[in-house]
Amino acid sequence: MPQEPEVILVVDDDPDILRVVEVNLRLHGYQVLLAKSGGEALAMLEVQRPHLALVDLMMPGMDGLELTRRLRADPMVTALPIIMLTAKALVSDKVAGLAAGADDYIVKPFDTSELLARVRATLRRNQEAREVSPLTGLPGNTRIQREIADRLRARSEFAVCYVDIDRFKSVNDAYGFARGDQFIGALARSLRRATIAAGLPPAFLGHIGGDDFVVVCSPDQLRPVTEKAVGDFEIAADELYDPIDAGRGYLELYDRQGRLHQVNIVTLSIGVALSSSRGYQHPSEVSEVASEMKAVAKKHPGNWVSVDQRSKHLGLPAQRTAGQETASPQELGP
Incomplete structure (x- = not known):
């Protein structure tokens, strides 16, 4: 049986970013869910279970940091891998994202090949972590x-x-x-x-x-x-x-x-x-x-x-x- 495509949730208030990311992810075999706000993303997660989330840091209302904190506080999605998208290259913003629970970050404007590489790497690490025994560290x-x-x-x-x-x-x-x-x-x-x-x-x-x-x-x-x-x-x-x-x-x-x-x-x-x-x-x-x-x-x-x-x-x-x-x-x- 063919393997089901991995599902990526993209959360960004910029429609151009959503469109570019969606097209590139779909071209490489991923299924894509789009949300234009943190609230929309939370509602979507009530019925969908993505394998990874790409979350914009700067959004009106609920920003990426708050969304990430809420995801980490929800037992159903606490292990969801999160890559933060940020227009700020300041170290303090990167640290804030990681402290909130993001697994990685990428600075806008980004090269799509770099984005895809980070998505693949994060998904691979997450899969490996799920397959490891927490007691011994051996494969499960x-x-x-x-x-x-x-x-x-x-x-x-x-x-x-x-x-x-x-x-x-x-x-x-x-x-x-x-x-x-x-x-x-x-x-x-x-x-x-x-x-x-x-x-x-x-x-x-x-x-x-x-x-x-x-x-x-x-x-x-x-x-x-x-x-x-x-x-x-x-x-x-x-x-x-x-x-x-x-x-x-x-x-x-x-x-x-x-x-x-x-x-x-x-x-x-x-x-x-x-x-x-x-x-x-x-x-x-x-x-x-x-x-x-x-x-x-x-x-x-x-x-x-x-x-x-x-x-x-x-x-x-x-x-x-x-x-x-x-x-x-x-x-x-x-």
Whole structure:
């Protein structure tokens, strides 16, 4: 399906400026909404959701600064990217626009090529920001799916690893969500170090959310990435537990009936889907198999890697568990 054009709202009381900007934006594939005042723009935003706004600084009644402040105060459009159009080149006016919440500014009269370049750059930055996990700074699910789709189109062999922390809820229950976020951050750093150490071609690391991560790498990078990530995270997790809990290797938690339970410390379950195992047509198919393999890995004690059996044997090494036992990666039958 063709991608829907991005919508740009242009707010300016000068009809000549509106016409020039509209023509150039439409020529480059954008859909354009026009407003001649701040009030008209606010009314338009009640029913329209543009991707970016070009706002004139000097307008009668509600000027661009006031309009920008109102947009930033509205939860529905607070993240709308705004480029301020100003006839004043004074630093104080530029600073005022940025302080009000504008993302960028351009001075009139402007070259249309510069305007288009700033529009593209601002839209790109905004899209990238929307796709990033606020906790880890890693690409989110939209970017993950695009990475898998790109690899499918390239027809190169790859592995998708779905990584999850076992018994993560016990950490939140025992220590609170702030400590839980530290465990998630530790896993993100461990996976980052592992993917960087794997060398070229560069492996991709994304954060679905919570304690779920995805690594996309070449099949021969699967062993070093998983081995290093597991070992690195074990060390980091031990340091995040209270010393008494880390020393005995388990948490003591009370259930709702007041009964005391011993819960083992966290480990990792990793499910792996390989491009060579099936004739994948869509990224969601790859994700489903990796998720299925992760569920299988969770049935086994300790750190565990489960690889779809309908793939060639990779000779993955045993992974060390927190209890110093070993567990070979499980490969499923059909």
